[in-house]
Amino acid sequence: MPETSSSKLQTLLDRQAIRDCIYRYARAVDRHDEELIATVFHADAVDNHGAFVGRVPHFIEWVNGLHEARCISHSHNITCHSCEISGGVAHAESYICWVLGLVDGRTVHFGSGRYLDRLERRNGEWRIAVRRVVTELRFNTDAVAFEASERSAHGTWDRNDPSYQGRLRLPARLQQDRMAAGGSGSPAI
Amino acid sequence: MTESNESELQLLLDRQDILDCVSRCCRGIDRHDAALIASAFHPDAVVNDGDFVGDAPEFVEWVNKSNAEINLAHTHNITCHFAEIDGDIAYAESYQMQICRRNDAATIVVTGGRMIDRFERRNGEWKVALRRVISDWRFQADGSVYNLPDGYVHGTWDKSDLSYQRPLQLPANLLQELEAKGKPRSD
Numbered sequence: 001m002p003e004t005s006s007s008k009l010q011t012l013l014d015r016q017a018i019r020d021c022i023y024r025y026a027r028a029v030d031r032h033d034e035e036l037i038a039t040v041f042h043a044d045a046v047d048n049h050g051a052f053v054g055r056v057p058h059f060i061e062w063v064n065g066l067h068e069a070r071c072i073s074h075s076h077n078i079t080c081h082s083c084e085i086s087g088g089v090a091h092a093e094s095y096i097c098w099v100l101g102l103v104d105g106r107t108v109h110f111g112s113g114r115y116l117d118r119l120e121r122r123n124g125e126w127r128i129a130v131r132r133v134v135t136e137l138r139f140n141t142d143a144v145a146f147e148a149s150e151r152s153a154h155g156t157w158d159r160n161d162p163s164y165q166g167r168l169r170l171p172a173r174l175q176q177d178r179m180a181a182g183g184s185g186s187p188a189i
Numbered sequence: 190m191t192e193s194n195e196s197e198l199q200l201l202l203d204r205q206d207i208l209d210c211v212s213r214c215c216r217g218i219d220r221h222d223a224a225l226i227a228s229a230f231h232p233d234a235v236v237n238d239g240d241f242v243g244d245a246p247e248f249v250e251w252v253n254k255s256n257a258e259i260n261l262a263h264t265h266n267i268t269c270h271f272a273e274i275d276g277d278i279a280y281a282e283s284y285q286m287q288i289c290r291r292n293d294a295a296t297i298v299v300t301g302g303r304m305i306d307r308f309e310r311r312n313g314e315w316k317v318a319l320r321r322v323i324s325d326w327r328f329q330a331d332g333s334v335y336n337l338p339d340g341y342v343h344g345t346w347d348k349s350d351l352s353y354q355r356p357l358q359l360p361a362n363l364l365q366e367l368e369a370k371g372k373p374r375s376d
Contacts, residue, residue, distance in 0.1 A: 005190050005198055012201050046359055046367060051340035053363045054370065079266035079286070080212045093216065093352045095266050097286070110330070112264045112288045114344070118357040130357050134350075135341040136219075136262040137290040139297040139330040 011085065017126045018083055018119055022094050025115075025128075026076035031164075032064050032157040041128045042120065048132045073101035073155065078115075088121040096133075101143055111138040151177075200274065206315045207272045207308055211283045214317070215265035221253045221346035231309060231316045238322040256289075262344060263289040272308070279308040279315065285322075290332050297332035301325050 003011075021040055028036035037060050041047070047059040054062065067074055079095040093114055100109040113135035120129045151174060153162050162168065170178070190198070210229050217225030230236070230245035241251050256263060265287050272281040287300045302324040309318040342351055351357075359367070 005195060008202060009198055012198075012205060015205065048359060048363055049341070053359065053366050055367070058370070077268075079264075079268055080215050082209065082212050082216060089356070091355060091357055095215075095264060097264075097266060097288075109334070112266070113341070114264075114352060116351055116354075116357055130359065132351060132357060132359070133341060134344050134352070135335075135339060136264050136344045137288060137297060137332055138335040138339070139332040140334050141330045 014085055014090070014121070014126065015083060018085075018090055018092055019081060021119065021126055021128065022081065022092065022115065022117065023078060026078055026096075027163070029063055029067070030074060030076055030155075031159075031161055032067065033159070034060050034064065037063070039127075041131075042122065045127070045129050045131070047128075050133065050135075067100075068157075070102060071100045072103055072105065075099050090117075090119040090121075090126065092117045092119060105145070106143055108141050108143045109138065110141065112136050203274055203279070203310075203315065204272055207274075207279055207281055208270055210308070210315055210317065211267060211270065211281065211304065211306070215267060215285075216352075218252055218256070218265055219263060219344070220350055220352070221256070222348075223249050223253060226252065229317055230320075231311065231318050234316070234318050234320070236317075236320045236322075238320070239324070257346075259292060260289045261292050261294060263287065277310040279306075279310075281306040281308055290335065294336055295331060295333040297330045298327065299330065300327045 024036065025040040027033075028040060038056055041056045041059075043056065045056055047054060047056070049059075049063070052059070052062050075098075077097040077099065079097060081092065081094045083090055083092040093116055095112070095114050098111045098113075100111075101107075102109055113133060116132045116134060117128050118130040119126050155161055169175075214226055214229035216222070217227075217229065226249045227245060230248070232245060234245040234248075236243060236245065236248040238248070238252070241248065243251065265285060267283050267285055269284040270281065271283075272279050281304075283304045283306070285302055285304055287302070289298045289300075290296075291298060302322060305321045305323065306317050307319040308315050344350055344352075
């Protein structure tokens with residue numbers, strides 16, 4: 001049966017929803033946001049990360065605990081993403097580069113691998129039902145210390161992170177600095 | 190749907206098809222899947238990657254052979270991707286970080302660059318007609334930490350790679366472990 005415009009549009013919407021779910025995972029673990037991590041998985045989902053296998057509550061405890069114990073900072077970067085959808089089931093492969101600033105303050109650990117996900121659409125929502133992580137390589141390298149000044153935006157492991165600020169604004173002090181330097185002083189910025 | 194909606198929908202579909210094609214090629218290279226790599230190119234496509242210049246079938250053979258000669262594992266990671274479409278021709282630029290674990294099991298080489306592609310849509314399918322690969326930077330690092338057991342499934346260069354499994358599911362031993370944790374079984 002030839003695809004209609006409507007079904008093609010639905011496919012694009014599904015692809016976007018699935019990508020958003022997987023990107024949301026990266027954001028949620030990088031912010032240690034338990035509530036947000038839970039939204040990525042179905043309630044009965046299972047996650048296998050190396051030696052860890054467990055359901056969502058155990059996974060959240062494990063992943064946040066691991067990052068807190070080992071890292072002072074981290075980012076999870078999704079690169080290549082492919083996805084096959086068949087009805088209400090999707091298989092996705094998302095390349096992941098995870099970068100960890102370790103607690104010793106001297107080492108950055110970099111790993112490259114893939115998230116393999118089976119997602120299911122239930123009640124119109126795509127979430128992960130099964131995730132298995134495959135690794136290809138890792139390396140350690142020297143951290144370069146950078147002094148984040150008072151003017152820099154700081155990442156945090158809670159909802160004080162600037163990414164949660166709905167309408168992004170410059171902090172008052174930086175706004176004052178701009179105006180003092182002859183900036184436009186537009187309040188929307 | 191109005192005519193303008195239809196053309197907007199088609200643009201989104203074309204952009205997705207082009208990005209999927211670039212991603213498919215990376216996946217094919219990383220799995221040493223000749224058919225998958227070939228599926229990203231028109232049969233008469235030409236590829237220039239470093240010193241290599243040749244047609245698509247030659248590229249498929251060369252890329253798998255040269256990776257097998259010098260690497261134990263590799264990932265081709267696309268970050269920024271752009272495509273400008275003009276009728277049945279598109280020009281795409283895809284930023285790439287190629288990360289390779291050399292066969293000494295210690296050296297990691299990371300190369301940042303860009304794939305510049307001329308795509309052509311023939312018979313409704315977008316594929317690469319001409320590719321030139323640019324390298325912009327490179328660094329080396331010590332990857333020997335990977336030789337310590339990490340408990341993870343590792344990638345393979347054949348169809349036994351977990352990414353081919355349909356449906357994706359936990360193996361029996363992990364399901365048993367889950368059960369032992371006292372939770373209801375699924376899958």
